[in-house]
Amino acid sequence: DAGVIQSPRHEVTEMGQEVTLRCKPISGHNSLFWYRQTMMRGLELLIYFNNNVPIDDSGMPEDRFSAKMPNASFSTLKIQPSEPRDSAVYFCASRQAERLGNNEQFFGPGTRLTVL
Amino acid sequence: GESVGLHLPTLSVQEGDNSIINCAYSNSASDYFIWYKQESGKGPQFIIDIRSNMDKRQGQRVTVLLNKTVKHLSLQIAATQPGDSAVYFCAENGGNRDDKIIFGKGTRLHILP
Numbered sequence: 303d304a305g306v307i308q309s310p311r312h313e314v315t316e317m318g319q320e321v322t323l324r325c326k327p328i329s330g331h332n333s334l335f336w337y338r339q340t341m342m343r344g345l346e347l348l349i350y351f352n353n354n355v356p357i358d359d360s361g362m363p364e365d366r367f368s369a370k371m372p373n374a375s376f377s378t379l380k381i382q383p384s385e386p387r388d389s390a391v392y393f394c395a396s397r398q399a400e401r402l403g404n405n406e407q408f409f410g411p412g413t414r415l416t417v418l
Numbered sequence: 419g420e421s422v423g424l425h426l427p428t429l430s431v432q433e434g435d436n437s438i439i440n441c442a443y444s445n446s447a448s449d450y451f452i453w454y455k456q457e458s459g460k461g462p463q464f465i466i467d468i469r470s471n472m473d474k475r476q477g478q479r480v481t482v483l484l485n486k487t488v489k490h491l492s493l494q495i496a497a498t499q500p501g502d503s504a505v506y507f508c509a510e511n512g513g514n515r516d517d518k519i520i521f522g523k524g525t526r527l528h529i530l531p
Binding site for chain 1: 450452459460461462463464467507511516517518519520521522523524
């Protein structure tokens with residue numbers, strides 16, 4: 303299995319531009335998570351989905367952030383308009399929710415976003 | 419709010435020695451804990467987990483200890499190797515019955531030659 307796939311790996315954009323981050327979870331996993339990692343705030347959960355349905359988006363910073371999961375094999379995190387304070391590494395993770403005894407989340411390699 | 423925290427941001431250990439990384443948690447409702455390892459430029463990777471009905475669990479070269487009385491969690495790495503250099507995160511479920519876990523700030527483990 304290729305693991306969780308994220309694209310792009312690096313994104314540099316200017317303030318005000320729209321940014322779309324993409325994630326392909328591990329096949330067969332039915333939970334998907336979006337995290338943001340910064341030096342100041344550490345690893346923060348933004349939103350997660352179970353069976354393509356958003357369950358908890360309380361970590362989404364503001365209305366500029368939105369996430370979708372149109373099917374079991376694809377999710378996007380969109381920032382519109384982007385701001386310099388959005389600069390961070392964004393991780394996607396997936397998990398097989400019905401698996402008993404283990405809450406292991408498998409993380410992708412991350413997308414390093416820089417907003418100038 | 420309640421959070422998971424770490425005592426030391428950086429730990430330096432001689433190669434071959436044992437490493438102990440500590441974590442304090444404050445949410446008494448948490449009953450599931452996980453340790454993750456994050457190498458430079460990569461996403462976090464699961465190491466080991468433990469539920470609150472246990473106080474010790476062992477894996478390959480790693481042991482997690484849980485002390486619910488003082489809300490303390492530790493990760494012990496035996497015979498530390500250069501490949502163990504990474505940032506280590508403890509995470510808790512906050513008593514949540516869903517998939518949500520809360521990560522601590524992380525401790526950087528530095529291996530001395």
